Amino acid sequence: MATPPDWDRNATWGGSNGGAGGSRTPLRQAFSSLSKSSGKKTAQSLSASGSTTPAHPASRSQSPAPEQGDGKPTVASDAGLADDLDNKAKLSLSRQSSVSNKSGAGSAAGRDAGAATAPKGDGEEDTPLQRALKNPYHRPLPGHPGNLTTSQAEALLELTQLLLKDGALHDPEKEPPSYQETQLLRFLRARSFNVEAARTMYLKSEAWKKEFELDRLCEEFIFEEEEAVAACGWRMYFHKVDKLGRPIFIQDLSNLDTTKLLQTTTPERIIKKFAVTLELAVRHRYEACTLSSGRWVDDNMMVVNVEGLGLSTFWTMKDQLQQLLGVLDQNFPELSGRVQIIGAPFMFSAIWSLLKGWLPAATVEKVDIAGSGYLPLILKYVRKEDWPKHLGGECCCSGATATGSDGATPAKGKSDGCLHSDEGPWDKDLVVGASPRPS
Structure with a gap:
């Protein structure tokens, strides 16, 4: 199912809640910067073999998510992460500010995450997504983008290649690689990272959405x-x-x-x-x-x-x-x-x-x-x-x-x-x- 050409993802985004004030960046352009500002590097950072939270001075001491024998993602509660975000907000913001200053980005954390151009640090380009993933209090849960075990990353790559052969993937120019990977990881998690089961599920879902005319409904349906x-x-x-x-x-x-x-x-x-x-x-x-x-x-x-x-x-x-x-x-x-x-x-x-x-x-x-x-x-x-x-x-x-x-x-x-x-x-x-x- 190809992405309809008339989707308008260029609505502006900027400031708090996307409201007026401050610089405004097209939403699609800003989101694309999370995956495309450094080409394939960012997509690889999401699915690189054994990837967990990217290396960072504040998070290197954390152990990577352990991989179970069956290759399933470990179950992790989000309650502790919520408490970290709430109780350590000031420390988190302080560290974000420090990283921002070192890289030459003087904007606030929220605007920085949506910047169209990623600043460089230590002589190497660091995308907004990579900076977000480096924050120890923003660590993704196991099996999600930025926190994959080796076998999970291999399963994602294999599923992507199979679906490319099936001609079932969306136009990468309309859907950034990271968006596509996020979608595929949902199907993989739903099938415990069994590639063939996830492939079957994805193909059936795409067929259902086409028969259901979901693209048209998203444009026209009104629940009167x-x-x-x-x-x-x-x-x-x-x-x-x-x-x-x-x-x-x-x-x-x-x-x-x-x-x-x-x-x-x-x-x-x-x-x-x-x-x-x-x-x-x-x-x-x-x-x-x-x-x-x-x-x-x-x-x-x-x-x-x-x-x-x-x-x-x-x-x-x-x-x-x-x-x-x-x-x-x-x-x-x-x-x-x-x-x-x-x-x-x-x-x-x-x-x-x-x-x-x-x-x-x-x-x-x-x-x-x-x-x-x-x-x-x-x-x-x-x-x-x-x-x-x-x-x-x-x-x-x-x-x-x-x-x-x-x-x-x-x-x-x-x-x-x-x-x-x-x-x-x-x-x-x-x-x-x-x-x-x-x-």
């Missing part, structure tokens, strides 16, 4: 029943980023009325909504988050609110849900680095026992379930000022309305601005249709 579906108890939206710079993807199913939902929309349109949302995130949100955070971002933090979700409600939609999960698993693997379920009622354990049988084992391992006292757990990963007020945080995005008597949830009949703001470092014009929009 958005607000009506929200009134049935289902809201899906992105809202800011977590402490690791990952987009926060919220699925709010609290008090879902499945009968009304299926009267309002169809399972086919729900699948289209999910597919377009996730595809646009892959194409635009992750790269913007990478530029904004200076850390390679290739997944999200998904939060699913199941408050009030009963067994009968689940049972009504179990067939449709199983179909949806199957489509997402086969065609959009490894897009969530963490799945946090919140507000789980007592009976949710029975629901989960069925759900986890429909999910890949790797996904099940990422899922954590919390009841009504979920907020302290959320705040390990998300700053309180970035978490929506109606879910216990402090964020009240522009457009939010008066709250109810509890001072947290929106007043009856009112909507919360966080549901519609689509706040984050991405260009909102490129992800239109992926999140609720006020009329």
Whole structure:
């Protein structure tokens, strides 16, 4: 499936959240600089044999990710990394500033990560991506770009060569090598770095996307029943980023009325909504988050609110849900680095026992379930000022309305601005249709 020629990835990016002020660099040009400013060197740095975190005075003492006998990536929790980013932010920024000064780059860390021209250091060109990967507090997780074992890097190279022979890879002029590698690594992780299994999965996914006309849907699809579906108890939206710079993807199913939902929309349109949302995130949100955070971002933090979700409600939609999960698993693997379920009622354990049988084992391992006292757990990963007020945080995005008597949830009949703001470092014009929009 070739990249459509009419994709506009030249929307400008610059400053905080891509807003006005300061120098602005085309988003595609800025992201391309992460992989193309030093030619093939950067792509090699992502997949070089035995690559872990690139050598750096501050990180040489770290041991590389151990490789298991079966070649699978080691499982590493992102909680510790989140704490490092939060508790050692000043030290991290100080070291970034030191590196910036030595290399002659006087811009702030965020702008430096998106600079179109990479400065040189120690007589050798050092790309923005390489500098981001060198930061010890931004170390990628095992199996992700910049942290591959020898066998994982070899698997990536073999898969790339096979897919080139299949004629299945996108135009490298439209998709930078690092973007392509990020995509292929998702399929490899989903199949435990079994090359032939990942190849089969990738080819089937490309065939499905072509038959599904996903390119056209990304340009044209409008989920007109958005607000009506929200009134049935289902809201899906992105809202800011977590402490690791990952987009926060919220699925709010609290008090879902499945009968009304299926009267309002169809399972086919729900699948289209999910597919377009996730595809646009892959194409635009992750790269913007990478530029904004200076850390390679290739997944999200998904939060699913199941408050009030009963067994009968689940049972009504179990067939449709199983179909949806199957489509997402086969065609959009490894897009969530963490799945946090919140507000789980007592009976949710029975629901989960069925759900986890429909999910890949790797996904099940990422899922954590919390009841009504979920907020302290959320705040390990998300700053309180970035978490929506109606879910216990402090964020009240522009457009939010008066709250109810509890001072947290929106007043009856009112909507919360966080549901519609689509706040984050991405260009909102490129992800239109992926999140609720006020009329």
